[in-house]
Structure formats: structure tokens, C-alpha cells
Amino acid sequence: MRIILVLSKAPIYSETFLTSKIRGLEKNGHEVVLCVDTKSSEDKAYDRVYALKSTGYFHKLSLLQGLMELFIFRPGRAIRFLQFERKSGMSIGTALKNMTISSHILKRDAEILHFGFSTLAKNRENVAKAMGIPMGVSIRGYDTSIYPLKHKNSHKMIWEQMTRLHYLSDDLLKDAIYHGFNPEIAHQKITPALNPDLFRVRKQLIEKNTLQLITVARLNWKKGIMYAIKAAKMLMDSGIKFHYQIIGSGEDEARLKYITRIWCLHERITFRGKLSHNQTIEEIQKADIFIMPSVQEGFCNAVLEAQASGCLCVVSDAQGLAENVLHERTGWVVPRRNARAIHNKVLEINKMSISDKQVIVNNAKDRIERQYTLDIQDASWLEFFESMLKSTPLKNPDLIKEGF
Template sequence: MRIGLVLPAVPGYSETFFSNKIKGLEANGYTVILFVNSCNRKTKTSTKTKVAPKLSGNMVRIGMISFYRLSYSLIFHFKVSRRLFILDRDDGINFIQRIKNIIINNHIFSEPVDWLHFGFGTMVLNRENVAKAIGAKMAVSFRGFDIGIYPVKHPGCYKRLWEKVDKIHVISNDISELVYKQGFNNQVPIIKITPAIDIRFFKNNHKTEYNKIPHFITVARLHWKKGLDYTLEALALLKEENIPFHYTIIGDGPQEEYLKFGTHQLGLNDYVTFTGKLSHELVKKKLEQADIYLQYSIQEGFCNSVLEAQAIGLLCVVSDAEGLSENVLHNKTGWVVPLRQPKLLLEKIRNIINLPQTEKDTISQNAKERVKLEFNIKKQQKEFVGFYENN
């Protein structure tokens, strides 16, 4: 079986979800072809990769590339180009966009595949007919942003997709519910395959020893959806109660200045450390030095960092945003707090600090065992093989 995987770029070092999926499929005899918008030469892959035409920059250059790609498609892939043009026309897509669709999907036409799988929901927009045009089945993966945020700004954006998709992949039950809320009523299956982590790497065999001064940690992109401002508000309240602590935030992103200024305004400069982006090895080291992991997101598809923290043995506190309440089982493998309520987060953190050591150890052990059993790479790879084989 041949699987065409449509992604923004070749998966990088940190994008383990896709790289592990590709390795698992290839190990089971599948042929995987990557269709990407860009390809960083520093990102190495042995998987066959086809790059989309770059239609940006100088207008003359864009015109020349477009003319070449369109001519090439009409000469060497006339049947596929004609089929896509007609399918798009029947959907009411205007003439200019139909021509654009032939040009931007030109790199896909030459590769016969059984499945064309769009790795993100937003990547399929205006390309809903490409799979049928090349004679393949279409699969689409939905994560947090694709279905939780993008449709808020673009209502009804997936209406055309719902009528054409053959199988949908989601990473949590809450994401599945959002798919239905966006108007999906087809009978094709929605399959949940959660993220997975390298449990051999994120492993801590040593008995957990808690710091005398509680050390909190978060690994996240500095983005509004991560709810870090609410986390800082809760910790400012903890400071007012004269409870000592330290908080480490690992990551970078567009809200770095906003969050650092908020830290200053809340009087937390001596309590909070921003490390920036770190390697996996350094992230693991920082996790091993911490006590409690905080992921108080406003919106979150699932979050690998929470899985990694649980595998290390940290006590995890998360919000109830989308997949986080599946990632952490409340009062069993960690704690789930309603989002946007820093006072409730404060109460939970205070309660955890005061828990007896035996209760902390039980929660920590439960989390480690569940991650090892439910969120390992081999299990995920087996599920993706079944995703394409099972009707």
C-alpha cells in the first residue's frame, strides 16, 4: 500500500508524531511519500519527498513557475488535471482558483497512492477534490488548532470536506466532538489515535524526591492558547500566601515579551525563569529536577509535554481544555482544573503541596504506568497500520 502524507514540511526533530508514524508504516511494508510545501535541506529523511511549487516573492518568477507547472500538468497529467478541474467546477469553485489548484497540487499528480492523508485539517481547504482526482482515498487529521480555533474565524470552512472525506483521524475524544459540532454528519469513521512518546527516553528509575521549595515547570510554545498568563496569576496568589516556589517555563513564541512583562507586573521576577527553547536532553533534565508540571491551557489538542512529564514521574496539573482531560485522569494520574480560573488553580496547587508523600507517590506511579501502557510508540504505529487497512 502507498500512503501520500501531505504536511507543511518534512517532520523535524521535535515532530515525533509524524516521524514515528512514517517509521512504523515503512517498517510494516508500506511505501510513504511526503508531499510538503517546503523542505529544509538540514532536515534529513530517507522517505521520498515531493515539494510543492513556491508561489511567493517576485511576480515575474511566480508567473514563470505557474506557467511551467500548468503546462507540465496539462501535457503529462492531462487526465488528472481535467478531472480536478471538473470536480472543482461542480463544487462552484471559480475559474482562477481551479487553475491555481492544478498548479499547487502538481507535485502530487505524478505519484500513485492508495491514500492521500492531509496531516492537518487546514491543509485540505480548497484541495478537497485532489484525492478523488488521482484515484485515491482521502484521510484528514484534526488537532486542536484545525478544529478548535480556525473554524471560529472561518465558519463552515469544512462543509465541502465533510461530503468527500473517507476517514478522519483525531487525537482525542473532545476533538472528535468538535468535528461533529462543525457540521460533520457523514457515516465515515472517525478514528482516535493519540500522540505517543519515547518511553525509553522519558524514563526516571530513581525514587521521586521532592524539593523543599516546590519547583513547578511548563514546556510550551509561548502562545496565548497555552494559558500561561492565567498560570502566572495563580502563582502570584500563591506568593501572596507566602508559600515559597520556583517556576520554570521552557519554550519560545510570540507572547514572550507579554509574559515577561506580566511576570514583572505580578512581582514574580525572582520566582520565574524563562529558559527559551531547549533540546530534548535538556528538557528531560529540567523535568527531572521539578516537582509539579503545570499545563493550564485555554485550548489544547492533547499535549505531548504532559505525557513526557508523567513518564518522568512529575505530578501534573492541567486544565480541562479539549484533550487534556484524557491525557490526565483526574485524581488518578494527576489533576484537572477548569480553565480560566486561576483561583481554582491556586487551590489545587496548594492542596498538592500539602499532600502526604504516599499519596503523591501513588499518583506519580499511576501516571508512569498509564503512559507506558497507553501512549507508547509501538502502540501508536500499530494503530496507524490498522487505520489504513480497516474499512
């Protein structure tokens, strides 16, 4: 089976959900062709990567070249795409524009087209139909929780043309339904997963003089880091000895550092910036409590890794986090946008006995090993794509060839 996976750019090593998905399919004998919007240094890590545009001064020329190649080498497919666009109510100008941003996909052959994010399918809804193959779509938090707030009915055509939907958590599916997804369309939940070989050691908790807190996240508003910093201020005012590491980078870094300074937390909070995946895991394993105060969160790989590392987790109730962590069984879930709740929960955990904490750590570790392994994820993706082929036979098998 040959699958075209559409992404904005080739995933970096730390984007484990995407990289493990690609490697898992390839391990099971399937070909994955990456069609990306922009070239990047990560392209060389994958066997087949086709970019829409090059970087630098020649990106417009590369777009024009891609469109010309499509008409020369795939004239039938180009004409079908334009016909479907016109039937969808697009003007000739808009149809040509949509063809241009889809030319690197339309030139390829495959049995399945899959968009790694639903927003990437916007203005490309007719591509799979023109190719005569089924179309899969993955939704993440941004796709259905944020993008539709600015773009009303943005997913209407996507829902109409897709064959099967992938989602990370039940809350994301509810968001999709709210924004017009018909639940009678085939859909399947596939969560992130971990490589169990990286987390074999079972952590034994010990008493410490200084509580070690940690967060791993992009530094933007969605992650709610400000609420964790406010909670840290309350902990300091409560006389708790702690140190809080924040690993990650992003557009809010300067603002968060400024708040940390004016609240006199600069000796209690360290911004580590972006670390390698291995370095990040090492720091998580040394910490006592992992805090994820997100305002919006599809699921969160970092929280899975924290639980697998033996770190006690306090997370907000933002969407998939409440599925990721089972309240009072594998960690604690507190209301989002509530610094006081984070502060109170950390105080409560700090007063718990080592044996009670160890029960939570062991529960979380056991659940990860039962439900969130790469083998389970690989099997789920195989089921996802094989079901697409079974439910939607190719409409034009002559389009599928062995070459490119």
C-alpha cells in the same frame, strides 16, 4: 502501501506525533511520501519530500513550473481535477488556482492520500478523487476549534470527500460533529505516544525546600501561560518558596516577560526559551509539578512526557487534556482560564505526603506504559490506512504505478 502525507512543512524532531507516525509506517514496510507547502532544512531528514514552492525570489516561478509539469506529464489527472472542481461549483479561475496549490500532490502516485491537518485539505478536496484513491484527514485543535470560527462551513467539502477521519481526543470529534462532520463516516482515535526507552527510570519523590514548577509550551494565547503566571503570583503572596521554569518560545514571549517583571516574579520565573527535546526531558525530570494551563488543547505530548518522567501534572480541562490526565488518579484537572484553581491545587499538592504523591506518579507511569507506547500507535496507524483500502477500493488502479 504508498501513502502521500500532506503537511505544511517537513516535521522537526520535536514534532514527535508526526515523526513517530512516519517512522512507524516505514518500519512496517510502507512508503511515506511527504508533500509539503514549503521547503525547509528538515527535508533532508526524510527520503521523499516534494515541496509546492521554493523559498526566495523564485517561488512564483516554481508554482508555474509545477502546473505546467502537471499538464505535460499528467494531463488526464489534470483534466479530471478541473472537471471535479467545476462540478463542485468552482469557477475556472478558482479551479486553476486550486490545481496550482495541489500540483506537487497530483503529480505523484500512491494508494492513499492523507492530510496531516484538515485545514491543509481546504481547496484540495478533489485531489484524491482526481487521483482515484481514498482520502484520510487528521484534525487537531486549531482545525475544528479555531479555524471554523473565522471561516464558516470551511469543512463542508472536506467532510463530503473524505474516506476516514483521524482525531486525537473525543472532544475534537465532538467539535468536528458540531461543524458538520457526519459520525457515520469512518473515524478513529489515535493519540500521541512515547518511546518507552526514554522513560525507563521510575522517579522516587523526595522532600524539597523549594517547589520546582515547569511548563513546556509554545508561548501563545492558546496555551494559557498567563493563568499560570497569575497563579505563581498568588503562590508568592501565599509565602510558598518555588521556582517556575517556562520552556518554549512564541509571539507572546515579550508580553509574558513584561507581566513577570511588573509583578516582581522575575526571580521566581525563568523563561528558558526553546530547548532540545533531550534537554527538555531532563528539565521535566527534575521538576515536581508540571502545569499545562491551556485554553485550547487537542491532547498535548508534553503532558504525556511529564507523566512518564514522574512529574505530578496539573492541567486545565481544555479538550484532550481531560483525557490525557485522569483527575485525582494520574494527576489533576482544573477549570481552564482559572488561575485561582491552579494556585489552590498546587498548594494542595504541596501539603500531600510523599507516599500519596508517589501513588499518583506510579499510576501515571503505569498508564503511559499500558496505553501510550509507539507500538500501540504504530498498530493503530496500520489499522487506519489498511481499513481505508478495504472500505474504498481504488477507483482507477491503472493510476497506481511503481515509479514517480
